[in-house]
Amino acid sequence: MPKMSGAAVLIKSLEYEGVEVAFGVPGGAILPAYDPLLDSPIRHVLARHEQGAGHMAEGYAHATGRVGVVIVTSGPGATNIMTPLQNALMDSVPIVAITGQVALSSMGNDAFQEAPTTGMAMHCTKHTFLVTDANEICDVVHQAFHLASTGRKGPVLIDIPKDLLVTEIEWHEPGPVDLPGYKPSRAGHSRQIERAIDLIMEASQPVLYVGGGIIAAGASEELLQFAEALDVPVTTTLMARGAFPDAHRLAMGMPGMHGTYTAVTAMQEADLLIALGTRFDDRVTGNPATFAPGAKVIHVDIDPAEIGKVRNPEVPIVGDVRVVLEQLVSALGVRLGDESLPDRSHWLETIAGWQAKYPLSYQQEPDGPVKAQYVIEQLLEATGGDCIVVSGVGQHQMWASQFWSFSKPRTWINSGGLGTMGFAVPAAIGAKVGMPDELVVAVDGDGSFQMTFQEMVTASTEKVPIKVVLINNGGHGMVRQWQTLFYGRRYSATDLSGDSPNYAALAEACGWVGMMVETPDDVGPALRKMLSTNDRPVLLEIRTDPDEMVWPMVPAGGSCSDIALGPEDL
Amino acid sequence: MHHTLSVTVQDKPGVLARVASMCALRGFNIRSLAVGPIHQPGLSRITLVVDDVAVEQVTKQLHKLVNVLKVSELDPNDSLEREVMLVRVSADPGIRREVRDTAEVFGATTIDVGAKTVTFELCDHPQRLSDFLALIGHYGVVDLVKSGRIAMARDAKAKTKAGTEQ
Ligand SMILES: Cc1ncc(C[n+]2csc(CCOP(=O)(O)OP(=O)(O)O)c2C)c(N)n1
Numbered sequence: 236m237p238k239m240s241g242a243a244v245l246i247k248s249l250e251y252e253g254v255e256v257a258f259g260v261p262g263g264a265i266l267p268a269y270d271p272l273l274d275s276p277i278r279h280v281l282a283r284h285e286q287g288a289g290h291m292a293e294g295y296a297h298a299t300g301r302v303g304v305v306i307v308t309s310g311p312g313a314t315n316i317m318t319p320l321q322n323a324l325m326d327s328v329p330i331v332a333i334t335g336q337v338a339l340s341s342m343g344n345d346a347f348q349e350a351p352t353t354g355m356a357m358h359c360t361k362h363t364f365l366v367t368d369a370n371e372i373c374d375v376v377h378q379a380f381h382l383a384s385t386g387r388k389g390p391v392l393i394d395i396p397k398d399l400l401v402t403e404i405e406w407h408e409p410g411p412v413d414l415p416g417y418k419p420s421r422a423g424h425s426r427q428i429e430r431a432i433d434l435i436m437e438a439s440q441p442v443l444y445v446g447g448g449i450i451a452a453g454a455s456e457e458l459l460q461f462a463e464a465l466d467v468p469v470t471t472t473l474m475a476r477g478a479f480p481d482a483h484r485l486a487m488g489m490p491g492m493h494g495t496y497t498a499v500t501a502m503q504e505a506d507l508l509i510a511l512g513t514r515f516d517d518r519v520t521g522n523p524a525t526f527a528p529g530a531k532v533i534h535v536d537i538d539p540a541e542i543g544k545v546r547n548p549e550v551p552i553v554g555d556v557r558v559v560l561e562q563l564v565s566a567l568g569v570r571l572g573d574e575s576l577p578d579r580s581h582w583l584e585t586i587a588g589w590q591a592k593y594p595l596s597y598q599q600e601p602d603g604p605v606k607a608q609y610v611i612e613q614l615l616e617a618t619g620g621d622c623i624v625v626s627g628v629g630q631h632q633m634w635a636s637q638f639w640s641f642s643k644p645r646t647w648i649n650s651g652g653l654g655t656m657g658f659a660v661p662a663a664i665g666a667k668v669g670m671p672d673e674l675v676v677a678v679d680g681d682g683s684f685q686m687t688f689q690e691m692v693t694a695s696t697e698k699v700p701i702k703v704v705l706i707n708n709g710g711h712g713m714v715r716q717w718q719t720l721f722y723g724r725r726y727s728a729t730d731l732s733g734d735s736p737n738y739a740a741l742a743e744a745c746g747w748v749g750m751m752v753e754t755p756d757d758v759g760p761a762l763r764k765m766l767s768t769n770d771r772p773v774l775l776e777i778r779t780d781p782d783e784m785v786w787p788m789v790p791a792g793g794s795c796s797d798i799a800l801g802p803e804d805l
Numbered sequence: 806m807h808h809t810l811s812v813t814v815q816d817k818p819g820v821l822a823r824v825a826s827m828c829a830l831r832g833f834n835i836r837s838l839a840v841g842p843i844h845q846p847g848l849s850r851i852t853l854v855v856d857d858v859a860v861e862q863v864t865k866q867l868h869k870l871v872n873v874l875k876v877s878e879l880d881p882n883d884s885l886e887r888e889v890m891l892v893r894v895s896a897d898p899g900i901r902r903e904v905r906d907t908a909e910v911f912g913a914t915t916i917d918v919g920a921k922t923v924t925f926e927l928c929d930h931p932q933r934l935s936d937f938l939a940l941i942g943h944y945g946v947v948d949l950v951k952s953g954r955i956a957m958a959r960d961a962k963a964k965t966k967a968g969t970e971q
């Protein structure tokens with residue numbers, strides 16, 4: 236067999252794994268890999284910053300469900316992707332990062348552009364590989380893709396010293412995955428399934444508490460079937476928006492710090508939480524000691540370490556939530572042959588009462604400043620909801636999640652666990668690259684946008700026509716909200732001078748269409764104009780009310796029973 | 806209370822660092838750690854002693870590490886635990902005999918004798934090491950070093966025969 240370079244083997248290995256696109260930035264140590272990339276069918280998207288490349292890979296993975304790939308050089312290239320790696324770890328996003336490294340013989344000598352990449356990434360990935368023999372490249376790549384895309388999905392990093400990339404070796408197909416320490420379970424234990432059904436049959440006030448695991452597992456259909464079979468109300472966490480249709484009669488919206496009154500209160504009052512692919516995050520539970528005090532818990536997760544980490548469940552079920560839901564539905568079917576579900580009409584009526592009495596709300600004065608919530612509602616109307624929404628981190632993120640009506644999975648892409656400002660623009664690019672026929676709209680904040688806006692250049696040069704709706708409230712709104720509420724309105728370092736930069740001009744300079752509006756009446760028409768422009772990316776800046784706050788709110792570490800609907804409740 | 810975990814790992818670069826720093830970063834206090842290869846090629850065993858509170862999460866987090874093959878908790882009443890200690894005590898020639906007699910009771914071996922010191926080695930159950938140290942300490946400890954704890958579950962059959970041997 237003819238020999239080829241380690242670099243050529245690397246690229247061929249990526250092709251073997253079905254990779255169609257990689258996001259990256261080249262540099263010295265990874266240079267050899269960029270040469271065979273020229274002859275490969277794999278599309279390379281040249282980001283302007285490695286953090287952007289990493290979030291693009293995440294956006295791609297979120298939108299498509301496939302593994303996102305990011306390729307960067309050693310040293311600063313590698314340090315620049317630590318944020319996306321940790322982001323992907325927290326949100327269980329499958330990506331594979333390939334980092335160049337200095338030559339094996341130079342490692343440890345503080346060589347030019349050396350960084351302790353595997354050491355740095357050790358705890359912000361699911362696993363790291365340091366390749367020490369060129370012949371291992373294709374097997375390592377195969378294992379990395381397996382790890383990233385199975386079990387609890389997540390980021391995997393492969394560090395490859397430059398000398399191995401130029402070593403001449405023979406290509407071989409990767410052998411079977413040899414990871415004896417890695418055996419994610421698929422099906423739940425049948426005894427626990429029966430115990431879960433026991434609790435479900437007894438419960439009079441059950442709630443389905445649904446997390447991003449449902450989306451990762453592709454279990455939305457099964458969830459719908461299960462929820463309808465049981466007639467149990469559903470709350471979808473920030474990572475699970477879209478896992479269950481918001482328009483459904485059983486949907487209660489988001490739980491947690493900025494969740495709906497109904498979702499938060501239903502959990503507090505529940506006698507059973509059926510927690511699916513979710514991890515009792517502190518943004519959901521508030522003070523865990525006072526969270527859902529009367530509820531028994533059935534906790535289904537593919538990661539055994541999540542079960543009992545925050546809350547000890549009565550019924551732990553380790554498994555793929557899609558498989559477990561199938562098991563639950565069929566076990567339930569058998570049980571319903573001779574038993575019937577308790578009458579829960581009272582519970583559903585109580586919930587409907589809360590929904591009617593405490594809906595999400597805001598006031599848009601016709602002549603007043605634009606409210607961001609109004610923008611979200613107008614965007615929903617203008618698109619008919621048929622698009623992928625990507626967001627940054629802050630108030631705008633909460634409003635987008637609250638006021639959008641999601642109807643299907645993989646249409647909401649945000650940074651949940653890490654809360655990474657700067658996520659939106661690159662993640663939207665990645666999503667659009669993966670789903671070119673879908674409309675992709677980033678709802679971004681002015682602060683978040685300024686962290687990665689150089690990727691606008693990537694969008695125009697790579698011809699990725701995304702839209703950005705920039706909610707410009709002239710500052711770090713979310714932080715400012717805390718200063719308003721908890722620091723006596725002493726505003727420290729949260730003002731971002733709302734008219735600088737000139738966002739529309741900046742967008743134009745990057746090859747985009749740039750627009751700006753600042754009155755409520757102009758919002759709808761501007762959004763429609765944005766939506767009708769498809770030959771180029773578009774940025775629409777909307778100046779919004781800097782004083783608007785996100786409600787409801789459960790203050791950090793507080794009890795969900797003390798949910799505040801406005802400042803007067805705090 | 807502490808717990809002893811026996812962790813079988815693949816001999817891969819960085820595996821010890823992964824285990825140790827995962828524990829540190831998640832706030833699990835490691836009281837003792839010992840590592841060495843086992844009879845199966847390519848595998849090592851890490852014996853970890855951790856605080857009570859953490860044991861279930863430690864176990865689960867260890868399982869998440871791809872190079873960790875097996876984690877078992879060893880019941881102190883049902884396992885063989887050993888540590889090695891080297892201890893150097895002051896012993897003028899006049900009392901050297903006495904010091905060595907005391908050590909002999911514990912089965913400690915004299916491995917070095919200096920003008921004014923004697924150095925002992927004792928490999929035994931951690932409790933025996935403490936007992937020995939309490940006694941021999943009266944003569945004045947000049948230097949001391951201990952290995953991490955290693956441990957192994959008792960063989961079920963041997964157990965009944967050996968009774969409660971420590
Ligand atoms: C990288 C990063 N740095 C700092 C923070 C802390 N932080 C959270 S929200 C926020 C303000 C976000 O401002 P903007 O993007 O304008 O959103 P807004 O809240 O104004 O809608 C900050 C600074 C963060 N989440 N991420």
Ligand SMILES: [Mg+2]
Pocket residue numbers: 629680681682706707708709710711712
């Ligand atoms: Mg802002």
